[in-house]
Amino acid sequence: MPSRLLPRKSTAHHEKERAEWLSALEALVADVETWSHENDWGTRRDSKRLKEEKLGAYDAPVLLIQSPKGRWLLEPIARYVVGAEGRVDLCVYPSYDSVVIAREQDGSWRIVELGRKNRVRPWNRHEFTKIALKILESP
Amino acid sequence: MNKRQERLERMNSIEREFQAASLAVTFLGMQLDTDPALLTRHKLRRRDFVQLRVNLSATYLVRLFAEFETGLREAWRFAFRKSTHPKTADLLLSIGAQRVIVQDVQDEANRVRRYRNALVHETDEAAQRIPVSVARSALCTFFSFLPLDW
Numbered sequence: 001m002p003s004r005l006l007p008r009k010s011t012a013h014h015e016k017e018r019a020e021w022l023s024a025l026e027a028l029v030a031d032v033e034t035w036s037h038e039n040d041w042g043t044r045r046d047s048k049r050l051k052e053e054k055l056g057a058y059d060a061p062v063l064l065i066q067s068p069k070g071r072w073l074l075e076p077i078a079r080y081v082v083g084a085e086g087r088v089d090l091c092v093y094p095s096y097d098s099v100v101i102a103r104e105q106d107g108s109w110r111i112v113e114l115g116r117k118n119r120v121r122p123w124n125r126h127e128f129t130k131i132a133l134k135i136l137e138s139p
Numbered sequence: 140m141n142k143r144q145e146r147l148e149r150m151n152s153i154e155r156e157f158q159a160a161s162l163a164v165t166f167l168g169m170q171l172d173t174d175p176a177l178l179t180r181h182k183l184r185r186r187d188f189v190q191l192r193v194n195l196s197a198t199y200l201v202r203l204f205a206e207f208e209t210g211l212r213e214a215w216r217f218a219f220r221k222s223t224h225p226k227t228a229d230l231l232l233s234i235g236a237q238r239v240i241v242q243d244v245q246d247e248a249n250r251v252r253r254y255r256n257a258l259v260h261e262t263d264e265a266a267q268r269i270p271v272s273v274a275r276s277a278l279c280t281f282f283s284f285l286p287l288d289w
Contacts, residue, residue, distance in 0.1 A: 053243050080242035082235035100239050114238060114286070116220055 018055045021079040035125040042066040070136045097138040141288040146210035154275040157199035204255040207278040218289035238284045247277035
């Protein structure tokens with residue numbers, strides 16, 4: 001059970017938002033764990049403490065992914081971000097070349113390659129694997 | 140050095156300059172306590188010194204924000220290839236959406252923007268005073284979400 005501190009203005013709405021966000025994160029991490037294992041990549045879970053004005057402090061799951069070609073970190077950034085309903089970064093470790101995984105209003109996720117024009121891909125095993133290998137090879 | 144880092148270092152350097160200026164003002168104050176005629180010899184008045192002390196932080200905050208805004212507009216033009224010239228509030232929002240910036244980071248940068256506007260336009264807006272170090276941190280954190288280079 002993730003530990004949490006109450007935000008400055010704790011409301012039932014914020015409690016619900018935090019629980020819903022943590023549940024979405026758990027589902028995302030579970031997806032990445034499953035797909036990584038299917039790719040014969042190892043995974044290890046950890047957690048990080050996030051603090052947001054609206055949600056207070058809470059512990060969110062982090063996933064370290066290991067393949068023969070390199071390592072990635074799946075790292076939650078925040079529930080409240082501009083233009084999405086949550087952000088998680090998939091970063092190459094330790095260079096931190098990264099790609100954004102953004103949550104849509106309907107709760108689905110999408111992969112966003114930030115650039116002059118952001119390139120958006122759907123969230124599925126094929127696209128996850130493709131983008132993970134692509135950012136590993138970034139100069 | 141990439142463009143983002145260059146701009147971040149310029150903002151950090153403005154804060155250091157402010158710290159040096161604050162020290163200089165403190166020492167001048169001590170000097171004036173022992174030699175009240177010091178300013179008169181330079182055709183200045185005590186009132187000028189008082190104004191300097193009162194306005195120092197605001198002067199540097201405005202300069203810090205100018206550096207930040209120049210960097211944002213440069214990125215807007217060269218990183219995002221936009222030819223428009225939006226209002227600063229809209230620029231922050233557009234870049235925020237483009238880079239999926241954390242809302243708290245966006246809000247802090249906007250708070251600095253509103254305080255800077257209150258200083259420059261002398262509005263009655265009850266913008267909360269923000270120390271230069273806090274403003275620098277907020278603006279640099281926002282800026283760190285921009286692309287590395289352009």
